[in-house]
Amino acid sequence: MHTEPTVSACGADEDGPAAELCAPRRGRPRSEAAEQAIFAAVEDLMESGKSLSELSVERIAAAAGVGKATIYRRWPNKEALLVEVVARLESPLPEPSGGTVREELVRMVDYMRKRGLAKRSRWMLKSALSQMNAWPELREAYQEQVVKPRRELARAIVRRGVDEGVLRSDLDVELVCEIIIGPILLRSVLWDEAPLDDPDLAEQMVDAVLNGVGAQPSGGRSR
Amino acid sequence: MHTEPTVSACGADEDGPAAELCAPRRGRPRSEAAEQAIFAAVEDLMESGKSLSELSVERIAAAAGVGKATIYRRWPNKEALLVEVVARLESPLPEPSGGTVREELVRMVDYMRKRGLAKRSRWMLKSALSQMNAWPELREAYQEQVVKPRRELARAIVRRGVDEGVLRSDLDVELVCEIIIGPILLRSVLWDEAPLDDPDLAEQMVDAVLNGVGAQPSGGRSR
């Protein structure tokens, strides 16, 4: 007899932690505090430098002061949990503030500089590179949630710069994006010991890239 | 009774695979073929996309057609083996060929482009970032063996460029290096789907960075 008496019209068994809309759930409701503790524990473990393969469910449960079953009641497996953690991570993208293109570029680069200073983001940035290689689902979540919007933001600014005649129009837009954000990503992601403290770094980088690092005052600009 | 009768004056028990100089070793000598098979197996596993945590000694031994003891006879643990693999990996750095600074920069960037196309290097580049984070010994070996000489090469070229008046002298040398190699590293390391096939890519990148991506023909060059 599986006639779905009054509730349970929610969706198989995968309601996830964002399903408090669909059914009042007959018994004791799930603890919101436990959920937050789990997320906080994962982020703490990230900040403490644990690598992706060191994030075991048992360790997370212990760090959160939570039973393993409480985790498996919410997510079907470890991957699903981490995918959701990634999806939650750092959404606030800087929205455009109608300044000049140069100002927008500086703002974007400076946002990435500050992000590189935060350990949580740094962990994600770095883990995104190797371990996720072997973990397509997590990698896709990260690409979709984090990388894609940022690349689109960069592309939009660059396109606007080309339209306004501030950026060269004879170059591939992708190439220009890479030239602008490559240096800051290099510092914030690839090189550990590189300093990110200078608040003028973003400005210096953008100006250097805009003006070029070549010395000849009127050299090959015509191409 | 540990009087070291005739041999064994080699150094505790850690002779490593580069110790055939010190003592003729009384019994059967170690198999050079086994050693090569082990290295080859690790590199094959890398190329096949295995992540760092998937490189277990048992898997390596199986792939090499070798007993586990043969590995542990040479290296005290898994880390030591991988450290040596890293140290062996991709030494051939392009030596300077007295061209112009621009040509040297293009050569260096193009070298990195080609390196990004090779799966083995790519694996190392990517694994160097997250897993090595939690594995200081391996990370240091990679920094010392691979990263450091390349950064020094870049610095040397840039300094020469500044001396010859081809590169701006009002910028930090480190910053110029990052601006030049940031874009190609971004493509070859961070972004998987980005194309690296175009043989003119390096030239485009270097020229764009030298001339600047800003459009104003004589704008802020004076700073």
Added chain:
DNA sequence: AGTTTGCGATACGGGTCCGTCTCGTATCGA
């Protein structure tokens, strides 16, 4: 009340891994 579900804790089976050890065999120096 009674029911239903969630909670933390913990035990469990099945798996992988590390590093050591033991086989029987092969290959070297003395």
Added chain:
DNA sequence: TCGATACGAGACGGACCCGTATCGCAAACT
């Protein structure tokens, strides 16, 4: 020939892990 060492294969203990199941108890609904 003989002792010493290497070899491939694999067993072993201990550790960790995953995902499930079972406790006794708590918190909601009917």
